[in-house]
Each structure stands twice: as structure tokens, then as C-alpha cells.
Amino acid sequence: MLATGVVGAVEDPWIRWSWISGHADIIVAALVQHIQLTLIAVLVGLAIAVPLGLVAWRSRLFRGPIFSLTGILYTIPSLALFSLLLPFTGLTIWTAEIGLVGYTLLILVRNIVVGLNAVPDEVREAARGMGFRPLAELARVDLPLAFPAIIAGVRIATVTTIGLVTVTALIGEGGLGSLIYDGLLRDFKTPLVVGTVLCVALAVMSDLGLAGLQRVVTPWARSRAVP
Amino acid sequence: MGEKSGGAMSFFGQVIQWFQNPAHWQGDAGIPHRTFEHLLMSGASVLTAALIALPIGIAVGHYGRGGIIAINVSNVGRAIPSFAVLVLAAKLFGFVSGPKVLGFGAVPAFVALVALAIPPMVTNSYIGMREVDRDVREAAHGMGMRERAVLFRVELPIAMPFIMAGIRTSAVVAWGGLGRFILDGFGLQDYPMLFAGAVMVAVLSLIVEFSLAGVQRLSTPAGLRPSKTTQKEEPLGSSLDTAAVAA
Numbered sequence: 368m369l370a371t372g373v374v375g376a377v378e379d380p381w382i383r384w385s386w387i388s389g390h391a392d393i394i395v396a397a398l399v400q401h402i403q404l405t406l407i408a409v410l411v412g413l414a415i416a417v418p419l420g421l422v423a424w425r426s427r428l429f430r431g432p433i434f435s436l437t438g439i440l441y442t443i444p445s446l447a448l449f450s451l452l453l454p455f456t457g458l459t460i461w462t463a464e465i466g467l468v469g470y471t472l473l474i475l476v477r478n479i480v481v482g483l484n485a486v487p488d489e490v491r492e493a494a495r496g497m498g499f500r501p502l503a504e505l506a507r508v509d510l511p512l513a514f515p516a517i518i519a520g521v522r523i524a525t526v527t528t529i530g531l532v533t534v535t536a537l538i539g540e541g542g543l544g545s546l547i548y549d550g551l552l553r554d555f556k557t558p559l560v561v562g563t564v565l566c567v568a569l570a571v572m573s574d575l576g577l578a579g580l581q582r583v584v585t586p587w588a589r590s591r592a593v594p
Numbered sequence: 595m596g597e598k599s600g601g602a603m604s605f606f607g608q609v610i611q612w613f614q615n616p617a618h619w620q621g622d623a624g625i626p627h628r629t630f631e632h633l634l635m636s637g638a639s640v641l642t643a644a645l646i647a648l649p650i651g652i653a654v655g656h657y658g659r660g661g662i663i664a665i666n667v668s669n670v671g672r673a674i675p676s677f678a679v680l681v682l683a684a685k686l687f688g689f690v691s692g693p694k695v696l697g698f699g700a701v702p703a704f705v706a707l708v709a710l711a712i713p714p715m716v717t718n719s720y721i722g723m724r725e726v727d728r729d730v731r732e733a734a735h736g737m738g739m740r741e742r743a744v745l746f747r748v749e750l751p752i753a754m755p756f757i758m759a760g761i762r763t764s765a766v767v768a769w770g771g772l773g774r775f776i777l778d779g780f781g782l783q784d785y786p787m788l789f790a791g792a793v794m795v796a797v798l799s800l801i802v803e804f805s806l807a808g809v810q811r812l813s814t815p816a817g818l819r820p821s822k823t824t825q826k827e828e829p830l831g832s833s834l835d836t837a838a839v840a841a
Contacts, residue, residue, distance in 0.1 A: 442803045446773060447773075447776065450776050450780075454789050530673050559681055566674075
């Protein structure tokens with residue numbers, strides 16, 4: 368661990384605790400913004416992905432284009448995607464959110480379709496035989512049975528988004544990414560380490576929280592592994 | 595920002611002009627050289643990562659131990675911001691130019707790319723190996739195949755689509771090379787350059803993704819290729835289906 372870049376500077380430790388205690392307000396604000404950016408992206412992503420997923424599940428015709436389009440969005444590297452939006456939406460939250468939502472779509476749509484496809488035909492037929500109308504069947508049979516796969520998608524989308532939000536620091540948003548960016552610009556390790564550690568901690572906690580939610584909401588899936 | 599529609603038209607004009615400028619096609623800072631750099635850097639880092647990750651994932655999958663660790667490492671790996679990995683690598687291995695320009699040297703970028711590519715490759719190769727039907731494995735043993743033959747002639751071919759999917763996921767990460775146009779575009783507030791760089795990175799990533807998708811299809815044993823009548827989709831771009839299983 369050679370600090371070759373630092374010339375004549377005081378030794379820069381990985382963590383300077385005094386900086387943390389002196390900048391608690393900035394750190395908390397960055398964390399809160401990070402959570403907000405992530406929540407908006409995942410919720411808007413879900414709002415778009417559920418109808419898209421239902422269409423892709425029901426219609427062979429639209430499935431290909433929907434998967435191709437979301438796949439292309441997912442393939443474009445984050446920095447490039449944000450840069451493509453920048454000239455149109457500028458240094459605003461729109462640039463960040465459009466990009467972030469774009470990345471959640473493939474994950475969410477795929478898991479919704481995979482989950483719905485996994486519902487056994489016999490179950491669906493039984494529901495129909497019991498007199499369920501299509502909408503009731505969807506709401507009370509198909510979607511609940513697909514729920515574990517959907518939540519699994521939400522978990523992956525959330526964790527991925529938490530990581531991606533940091534990149535939006537380059538376009539003036541960034542949450543914890545702004546701490547990382549700040550550490551980079553000032554050649555000062557503490558904010559960089561704080562930003563990274565909090566980001567990973569946030570991701571792990573969200574993942575565990577969603578896993579807990581999944582267990583609570585789908586008690587029948589507890590005993591066996593999700594197919 | 596007042597004349598939005600007229601501005602957008604002239605903006606695309608500027609981007610086209612940027613591409614037409616012969617100066618942008620020559621020398622070390624030109625498009626061909628940077629595309630070459632980009633491909634070289636991506637190829638080298640993916641190859642290095644594969645050399646490290648695939649033996650781990652395949653061994654863990656073959657012996658069936660340590661799977662929980664492999665999955666969890668990959669989950670946390672997803673959460674570690676690529677941006678932070680790059681910056682930390684730059685901190686450890688030094689900047690080439692000043693921090694203000696955001697110029698990352700080749701070594702930190704390489705280290706960061708390798709580090710980011712390893713987790714998805716480990717998980718996918720592990721999951722691919724675990725997905726191999728227990729009965730198939732037993733049948734192979736019953737036919738008198740040795741452990742090594744089971745691994746190389748049965749398990750690996752069946753796991754290949756997943757392993758390739760993991761490599762595809764890793765190959766689309768992009769920094770450096772053409773990314774310089776984006777970073778310099780940011781630094782200089784030169785939006786046409788930024789946009790042109792982003793277009794090139796995006797197009798190159800898509801080309802690489804589609805070519806690797808072809809390789810993945812070719813590397814799948816004929817008997818396992820999805821036929822037109824089966825409904826099953828191939829694992830597209832990443833271990834999403836399998837991640838759903840793992841989660």
C-alpha cells in the first residue's frame with residue numbers, strides 16, 4: 368500500500384475518525400439521498416415492469432421485443448447510458464432516475480415472467496374450475512405463486528441499483544457516490560471509504576430485509592426451496 | 595436551455611460534426627486507437643478474471659462444498675459500486691494524470707475490471723455445475739467414467755451456457771479506452787464529445803454482447819439447445835433466472 372501519489376502531504380489514513388464526526392450531517396444527507404434515489408428507481412421500475420411482464424407473459428408476439436429492448440438497456444454500461452441522457456435532461460434527477468429505472472427493467476420483467484411461467488397449469492385449471500374470472504385468477508392465484516420469483520427480482524434490482532446510484536455522482540446526484548467522488552477529487556481516502564462501506568452495508572441490509580419480507584408474505588414457500 | 599427543440603437538432607449536428615472531424619480519427623487519442631485500447635483492456639481483464647474465477651466456481655460446483663459462500667460473495671459483489679472499486683484501485687496503484695481530469699491509469703482500471711468480473715463468473719460457473727442433473731452424473735459414473743471424464747465430458751458441457759452467460763455479464767463493463775471520450779467530455783463540458791463517446795461505448799458493448807451470445811449458443815451441446823417448441827428462454831445476459839433460484 369504505497370501512497371506514491373501523495374507528495375509532501377501528511378500521511379492520509381484510510382479512515383480519519385475526526386472527519387466522520389465532524390461531517391455527520393453530510394454523511395447522513397448522502398445516505399438519505401441514496402435511499403431516495405434507490406426507492407424511486409425500484410418503485411417506478413416495478414410500476415413499469417409489472418404491466419410489461421404481464422404482456423410478455425401473455426403475448427408471444429410482444430415477449431421478444433420486450434426482452435430485447437430491456438436487454439439492450441441493461442447491456443449499455445452505466446456511464447454511457449447516463450451520458451446519452453445528459454444532453455437532453457441535463458444535470459437533473461431525471462437523468463439519474465431514467466437511467467436507474469432502465470437498469471431495473473430487465474431484472475424485474477424477467478423474474479415476473481419466469482415466476483408466472485412456473486405456475487403449474489393444473490393449479491391454473493383448478494382455479495378456473497372453481498369459477499375464478501381471469502382477473503381474479505391473476506390476482507389471487509398467479510401473482511401470489513409468482514411472488515417469490517418477483518421478490519427475488521426486486522432484491523437483485525435493489526442491490527444493483529444501490530451500486531449504480533454511486534455512478535450518478537458524476538452527473539451531480541449520487542447519494543453516497545458523492546462522498547466517493549469527493550474523496551477522489553480531493554485525494555482524501557476517508558469519504559471514499561465511508562461512502563463505499565455504507566453503500567455495501569445498505570445493500571446487504573436491503574437484501575436481508577427483502578428476504579425477510581419474502582418469508583413473511585409467502586409462508587408456503589418456506590419449507591422448500593424456490594423452484 | 596430555452597430553445598429546446600431547435601437546440602436538440604443543432605446538438606445532433608454537433609455530434610455528427612464531431613464524428614466527421616478527421617482529427618478525432620488520428621493518433622493516440624483517436625477513435626481507432628481508443629477502440630483498440632478498449633477491446634484490449636476488456637479482453638485482457640475478462641480473460642484474467644476467467645482464469646481466476648472459473649476454476650473456483652467449477653471446483654466448488656463439482657465438489658458441492660462452499661456453495662453458500664460463492665453465492666454470497668457474488669451478492670455482495672453486486673452491491674460494491676464499480677465506481678468505488680475503480681477509485682480505490684486508483685488510490686492503491688496511483689493515478690496517471692491528475693485527479694481533476696479523472697484520468698485513471700491502465701493498471702488501476704485493469705485491476706478494477708478484473709475484480710468486478712470475478713463475482714458473476716464464480717456464481718454462474720458454480721450454478722451451472724450445480725444445475726447438472728444428479729441422475730446424469732450418476733449415469734456417467736455408472737458407465738464407468740472416471741471423475742475427470744465426468745467433469746470434462748459431462749458436467750462442463752452441460753454447464754457451458756451458464757459459464758458463458760457469466761462471461762457475457764462481465765464483458766460489458768466499460769471504463770477506459772473509449773470511456774476517455776466520456777470522461778473528457780464531462781471534464782471539458784464538451785457535450786457532443788461526451789455523447790459521441792457514449793454512443794460508441796454503447797454500440798461496442800452491444801456488439802460484444804451479441805457476439806458472445808452467439809458463442810454461447812455454439813458452446814451449448816446440440817441436445818441442450820432450446821428447440822422452437824420449448825417455451826424455455828435461454829439465460830439472457832446474466833444469471834437472472836438462476837439468481838432468482840439462488841435468492
